[in-house]
Amino acid sequence: MNTPGTDVAYSLRALARDIGTDLVAHARHGADFHGTRLGGLRRISIFLTPPMLCIALFRVSHWVWAHGHERLAFGLCHFNLLLHRAMLHPASRVGAGFYIPHTVGVIFEGHAGRNLVLFANATVVRGREHPYAWDGHAGAPTLGDDVVAGTFAIVSGPIRVGNRVRIGPRAALQSDAPDDGLVVGSTRTRISPGLLASSPAAQKAKGSEMRRDRSVE
């Protein structure tokens, strides 16, 4: 049940608390960059990093959606898309501690528990339906707590992903995954040494190499 306007219990205070927890998650994951002490000025500086701004905008758009202003929610979502190149559907419910290190190409359309991590170009989608046809009801993936989706991962369809599941880079998950699961992509890059050796370009390169060798002698 997440059609626009059905979650008016989601208060501004809860919104601020969620954003605060996200900020702490960003500080924890990015301790090398942000340092370990979280003063007021440091919090402001973390808030103004692109990933954190992206998540804050998403949270606000979800708040607006939950209070029944669908068009305004999509306006904020599109502003987010323009600024950060991430499509975070305003209907999706995500627990506190949401972390996106690199926002480009991230698509999220579903529900997730706490401490979700989405790497660049990770996508969580409904599958074959258009994103703007979603009203927040069933059909979207539901992720548990502490899920990590690697770069270029795809999670699609009305599936259930358990707690602490790790979805590897380039994996395509289209079925349920149990708790503590590890999902790995099954395409492996193969290297064929010298396969193009007979191509004209390679012959040419080889010729120039030989000439160079001779000049060294």
Add this chain to the structure above:
Amino acid sequence: MNKTEPISIAETRARLRADRERLSELLATRPWAEDGSLWFLPSYQCVVLHRWSHYLFSHRRRFLARLLWHINLLLTGADISPLADIGGGFVVMYPVSCIVIGKAGSNLTVVGHGGFGGGMAAGNVGGGPGLPVLGDNVWLDLGAVVIGPVHIGDHVQLCARALVTHDVPAGSVVDCLPSRIRSRATEAELSAK
């Protein structure tokens, strides 16, 4: 490079009408199409900008065509070349990092994060040295990619992350291997990841 044949305003408008109709069908469950607010959706904006960019390009208004193309890239994140000749009913679901150049029939669907385009050779749309030609009702799922001078038949579906570099006959479904689930990872595996 190949020459793009001039396309009429009427044809461009007809294609845009087909785009709108198809999008309205897909969005039937929400009230987007009723009051003209389709214009606010990036997945429609990128198609409109591409249509006029292609129109201008085919009439040798190169600067304006490039301007619209660039605006499209800035606004929606979709890189749809002015060269691309795409039939009516074109739908892009997630425009970010969708890259399209070549020729396609009607009712093409590009979900996102992929597309179709040239390999290493130049031009000649028609299945020639560089660019792919797609039939009607082709569906490119998330991250599916078609590269090089290939023919894709009608009603072809490419599944997520599919990579196609040779011809595909009409009506086929191109699969990519789904990921395996190894449940119950050990602590050592988790820390190694």
